[in-house]
Amino acid sequence: MARGEGSRADPQGLWASFTLPGTGWLIALFLIPFYAIAAIAFGGVDPIFGSALPRWNPLTWNFTAFNDVFSEVVNGSLRNVFVRTFSYVGISLVLCFAIGYPVAYYLARYAGRTKGILLACVVLPFWMSYLMRMLAWVNLLNPEGGWAADALNALHAPRLFEALGLGNGGEVWFGQPITVIMGLVYGYIPFFILPLYAALDRIDGRYLEAARDLGASAKATFLNVTLPLSVPGILAASVITALPMFGDYYTNTILSGSPGTEMIGNQIELYITRSRQPQNGAVLVLILSALLLVLMSYYLVITTRAQRSAE
């Protein structure tokens, strides 16, 4: 769709110049640091301090660390960690959707006068430090009298999660996969609900009325009108929620610390901050980013397509 291109010259130069400061900033402070990660992954280590010595020239890159870590990922101990991380994020995302979509939908369509209060309640945890909230869960899940632990055990939840493969059936919740997943969902779900709410809010109510007028049932309207219209919102919410989760390490540290729930973020943290092999941590970051690139590309394609068609 031509935008004023016939009537007067669209000042492309002006728009291009608008993007310069931001893009320049990102190149200087994002792309170059990202290159630094590669320079460390393929670089050396100070023999005295054990700190990273990046090699900026690709021709001098040393691939030993990369080979070691890569083989550990492909058929060593780190493979489990990657698989586990991806499955935790996947399950967490499904849960975020299962809980978040109804909440966002209700907020968008039905909340009426309570909308302001509800939205404030949904946003409130966003403002309390993530760590403080996790420590509150440590209190709630304490095997000796924590409310959540008592309630869950009374409901025989451990057996349920064991059957799903997400727990060990024990009454101690720390260290079980479902606990870490719950922690991830708890921490990141506001990032899911807010963009989804905004997208659902912009769905024109007249479409729904039209469907109703044409004789569709509530369920059919939802499946054929609302859900398809909310796909871009679901996608944006998913990406904004899931991608940070891949690098998360503190949820596992606070709620677990068990080797059975180790995530890739923990290994990255171990190598970068607590070892004299930071290049191993950098290699893990590169591998993780490469895997996420696939997801990122999908998101970028859909985003740009949607924006072009809206404009």
Place this chain on the structure above:
Amino acid sequence: MANGISRRQFVERSARLAVLAGLSGSILSACGSSGDSGGGGGGSGDTIPLARLDNPVTLPDNGIEAVASGQEPESGTLRVLNYADYINPETQAAFEAEMGTTLEITVYDTEDKLLSNLRNDSLTFDLVMGATTLQLPKFVVGELIQPLNQEYLPNFSNVLATLQSPYYDVGSKYTAPYVVYTTGIAYRRDKIDDAAFASDDAWKLLWDPANKGFAGVLDDSREALTLGMYYRGVTDTNTGDPAILDAAEADIKALVAATDARFDILAWQQIPEGSSHIHQAWSGDMIAAQYYLPEGTDAEVLGYWKPSRTTVANDFFVIPARSERPVLAHALINYLLDPANAQFNFEFVGYQPALTSPTLDDLIAAELVPPHLQSTLVSDEDVANGFRLDALALDVENLWTDAYSRIRSG
């Protein structure tokens, strides 16, 4: 060079390193250390003096001068690098009042953070607390610390006899001890009977499946792997032998499989709260644990066991080379070497000061240590007999880190 030193400084520094290489007391060669670290741009080969109990090291002069004697303590803010909550806020306040100064504490939570803070030329710190033997060689060779001037430390005579001239710093040129501690097992006396800990090999209790879901191991590569070693009666805590490390790795993995053990340094919180019943821990943890008991739970439930010979460690003070208030820094060290102040500090920190006074009896009499937790106290004998976790050569340390990574990967 990336950190911007001039050509002249580079030449001088290389020359000094070569001299240090010649002077260093013990260069670990037997365990297959190599100079190549992936072709790093620093020195060529290990020139760090690696001290061991049976191989004491006199740290070399690193070219930094100690502060001159006879001066008044400087005024202004004393910038201290310390762990979180590792000094009693009231002790801090008392020192500030006495010296008319303010303490600004920058917290670090890993050695790496400490090291990067000290190496950062744009930052200046006046005193470091909580440094350990693992970092000491780097500090000296990296010219990050200055020698102490004992004239400012009259209370130094109060230090434990075994630590007056420790193996890692013969003559106490650079360090003054802060606290001393052992590694043992913290447990709930109401869940596990004291009698179970009667023998010296009670480490095996951590492997007991009866404690499934309630067991813990220290989140530290050295401590976790030495636990595996002690289980087998192996005591070479600074080994580079892959066979020993592999066996320890397998044993810890077995521990995890048997008990679903979790890795953290929170025994001081989990044991009193009841989310852990048996946890590899440091002696100071159970003293501190008294402050984390829930309402209605008595300190009687806290227990600590250590064998007759176990890992012993002490940390210490060092003064950064670029300290702007070295005399004031010495004053704080001296303040904390005083028996009364040390005892008061102990009330909050929970880790025993490495001093002859207050004596173990003093601490018990002051009711700072309940009778059933006497095992948390560290005696001169413990220090003399203990095993140490010392600095390792780069490739050896990497063996330990990789083993720990595999343990944690599940």
Place this chain on the structure above:
Amino acid sequence: MSRADPWAKPRVLPLITWLYVVWSIVPVLIAIAFSFNSGRSRSTWQGFSVRWWWTDAGSVAKDDSLQLAVRNSLLLGLVTIVIVVPLGVLLAIGLARWRSRLSHGANLISLIPLVTPEIVMGAALFIVFKELYTGVPLGRGAQILGHVTFTLSFVVVIVRGRLVAIGPVYEEAARDLGAKAHQALRLVILPLLWPAIFASVVIVFATSLDDFVIASFLSSGAGTETVPIRIYSSARGGATPALNAVATVMLIITMGVIGLGFLVLSRARKRRGGEGDAVGDLAGFSL
């Protein structure tokens, strides 16, 4: 637009929603409650006391370092906003309007930070400031640069979303009436963007205040420690409920900022005759 739904009143949806709200807020209330704990624990109740608020040497009122951390966090958040919002608005408008093959590259670059794990950003920025941009010392300056980089993509996404919602109509009308491109921008688009700008301010502020990875990597010591750094450094070692008190103070301050933002938005919306939804704009993160 009629809000009277011809369907039966939903019962399940509000139930799920309120259950979610309870599940979501109870831990927050617990965290606040522990600031009144009489002992040193932050995870087990030992009795009621206000010692961590104003009587103890380490309390919020008496410990200068805690107050400094609060000030550092707020200052960092404010300066980040002042830099990132104009930068992001410009970038968003430019990307939305610019059509060329180069713009695809810029599009990509503007979105990737959104999907990069924080620890990657923090570690990378630390190395770069240490090895490459050695002229920039660690400390508040570096922290600001890091936070701006990290939050820029949020602003771009929010503003672009709003631009999509506004559509080309108003701008074209202005241009048809003889306005030049930059006049149309200044007099028509910018005022319409106002809610999105405010949404950006609020989101960036929240993100900056709860970031500890980047701020920690780039801090220069006690002088530039922020609240999350204090909270996280103590998570593995001993800490006191004074940190809960500090977190509560931050919560109150940020709620105040949102409340303010909401008031401004509703007033702006009333003035514009009600186009869009103030609450929706506040949560306006969309394509």
